[in-house]
Amino acid sequence: AQSVTQLDSHVSVSEGTPVLLRCNYSSSYSPSLFWYVQHPNKGLQLLLKYTSAATLVKGINGFEAEFKKSETSFHLTKPSAHMSDAAEYFCVVSGTWGTASKLTFGTGTRLQVTL
């Protein structure tokens, strides 16, 4: 079975400084990995998606993530945080073969951005 572990439940950064949200995955096969963002009282929005093409994936709003098979990691980064980035971020892995429809979410990382 596949799973993801988000290593930090809460991250606080100053506006204009880099963001790093950490995620490790476990999967028997080459996984599809995602990062979703959830702003308060809004639906989940896809930031980016990895599906075994380029290992460095660029997403929306300046976010990117790098798939590292040797480290089983898929960390999310952004060079410069903006106040509007404050939200809950979820690392997600999809199932394989017959369960590819099923998304398995991590427990989330709350990103706080301060002035």
Place this chain on the structure above:
Amino acid sequence: GAGVSQTPSNKVTEKGKYVELRCDPISGHTALYWYRQSLGQGPEFLIYFQGTGAADDSGLPNDRFFAVRPEGSVSTLKIQRTERGDSAVYLCASSLRTAGDTQYFGPGTRLTVL
């Protein structure tokens, strides 16, 4: 275009009552998913429809939970004999075709069982 919509946005009910939660997927999307998000947790998969049929219902916690999608568009999640532990945000998502396509989520229905 319109995204995934869910009604009601909030539902308060009493223990033991029956509730129905509705999801309108993006027009033309054949795949529809239900997830449940408890406080402080990530969403958990409940059920996946491809067209009118439930292709994977392995996430439904017990037989009090049931979902239908009779015409391959709108879906209803039904919960019988609600329990306080059913309190959560119920999320619906849809994707264009099938597994591997990006899932687009609705805003959710917050269910509170008193």
